[in-house]
Amino acid sequence: MTKQLDRNAARLAALGHPVRLAILRAVVKGPAEGTPAGDLQTQVGIPASTLSHHLATLSEADLVKVERSGNFLLYRCDFKSLKTLCDYLWEDCCSGGKCC
Amino acid sequence: MTKQLDRNAARLAALGHPVRLAILRAVVKGPAEGTPAGDLQTQVGIPASTLSHHLATLSEADLVKVERSGNFLLYRCDFKSLKTLCDYLWEDCCSGGKCC
DNA sequence: ATAAAAGTTCGAAAAAAATCGAAATAGATC
DNA sequence: GATCTATTTCGATTTTTTTCGAACTTTTAT
Numbered sequence: 290m291t292k293q294l295d296r297n298a299a300r301l302a303a304l305g306h307p308v309r310l311a312i313l314r315a316v317v318k319g320p321a322e323g324t325p326a327g328d329l330q331t332q333v334g335i336p337a338s339t340l341s342h343h344l345a346t347l348s349e350a351d352l353v354k355v356e357r358s359g360n361f362l363l364y365r366c367d368f369k370s371l372k373t374l375c376d377y378l379w380e381d382c383c384s385g386g387k388c389c
Numbered sequence: 390m391t392k393q394l395d396r397n398a399a400r401l402a403a404l405g406h407p408v409r410l411a412i413l414r415a416v417v418k419g420p421a422e423g424t425p426a427g428d429l430q431t432q433v434g435i436p437a438s439t440l441s442h443h444l445a446t447l448s449e450a451d452l453v454k455v456e457r458s459g460n461f462l463l464y465r466c467d468f469k470s471l472k473t474l475c476d477y478l479w480e481d482c483c484s485g486g487k488c489c
Numbered sequence: 490a491t492a493a494a495a496g497t498t499c500g501a502a503a504a505a506a507a508t509c510g511a512a513a514t515a516g517a518t519c
Numbered sequence: 520g521a522t523c524t525a526t527t528t529c530g531a532t533t534t535t536t537t538t539c540g541a542a543c544t545t546t547t548a549t
Contacts, residue, residue, distance in 0.1 A: 294414070295407050302405025304478075306537085307391070310398045318481045326496060336539055341497050343537090360495050360546055368488040375475045378404075381418045388468040406507085426526060436509055441527050443507090460516045460525050 293377070300374050303350035308333050309343045316353055316366040323356060323363025393477070400474050403450035408433050409443045416453055416466040423456060423463025 304310050311333050316324055330340050344364060347353045351370045356363050382388050404410050411433050416424055430440050444464060447453045451470045456463050482488050 291407070294410055298405055298407045298410045300405075301401050301410065305398055305400075305402025305405040307395050307398045308537095310394055310401065313478070314394070314480075317479070318484060321485050327494095330496095337496065338498080338540070339538055342539095345497085357546085362496060366482075366488075368482070371478060372489075375478065378413070378471060378475065379417065380414075382466075382468070384418060385421050388466075389472075402506095408507095427524095430526095437526065438510070438528080439508055442509095445527085446506095457516085460523095462526065 297374055297377050300350045300352060300370070303346050303352055306343070308335060308340075309347055312340075312343060312347060312364075313352060313366065316364055317368075317371075319365070321365065323354075323358075323365035325361040325363055327361070329364065397474055397477050400450045400452060400470070403446050403452055406443070408435060408440075409447055412440075412443060412447060412464075413452060413466065416464055417468075417471075419465070421465065423454075423458075423465035425461040425463055427461070429464065 304313060312329055315329055315332050326337075326340065326344060329344070330337055333340065344353070344355075347364075348355060351367055352374075353364050354367050356365075379389070404413060412429055415429055415432050426437075426440065426444060429444075430437055433440065444453070444455075447464075448455060451467055452474075453464050454467050456465075479489070
């Protein structure tokens with residue numbers, strides 16, 4: 290119960306940072322195969338080590354998936370988790386017919 | 390551009406804390422008129438001053454609205470903002486027809 | 490084998506967020 | 520107008536997050 294809440298809070302916290310949100314938006318818009326960490330670094334303009342830390346946070350939250358391709362690490366959005374997260378926020382919202 | 394990103398990151402950060410997420414879920418499920426801060430306190434079980442801080446964070450993020458009724462403060466969900474936030478995450482997600 | 494390229498991990502410092510008691514405020518009631 | 524109730528604001532402390540250079544790992548290319 291609170292397990293699910295904590296998990297979702299962690300995911301939202303992962304998205305609650307400008308750099309990480311920019312990364313998520315980049316992989317949402319990016320190619321299905323994934324985007325190399327280096328390309329993401331160019332887009333957000335921060336040192337590699339900092340970027341890597343943010344990518345780890347998103348990964349641990351299951352918001353992105355990684356796969357190696359040669360020398361590159363390709364990051365892509367985990368759309369399923371993102372959907373689960375959004376759905377959670379709205380669960381039982383219409384009990385009184387007051388919203389959606 | 391980055392203005393919108395920062396705003397949305399702030400909203401997600403507001404939701405990225407177990408207590409605040411619990412509060413949001415309570416007001417999503419709660420009555421349309423709003424829920425008194427005291428009731429929320431009972432539900433989350435923390436000191437009033439700490440709760441108040443979290444409520445302020447959610448308020449500043451426009452995720453909840455407050456209205457006084459007698460000496461109660463009624464908090465309710467701002468569904469419109471919540472929707473805007475969720476929509477933002479998925480914007481341009483289907484460029485490659487790869488998800489939804 | 491060596492070296493180069495792409496990223497990650499480590500470690501320490503700086504910045505931001507969370508916590509809670511005590512004091513203050515606003516409205517209702519006597 | 521004094522007091523009670525609900526809640527916020529203040530202030531100080533603790534905890535967590537963010538940051539980034541330096542060193543390390545993994546894969547490719549020479």
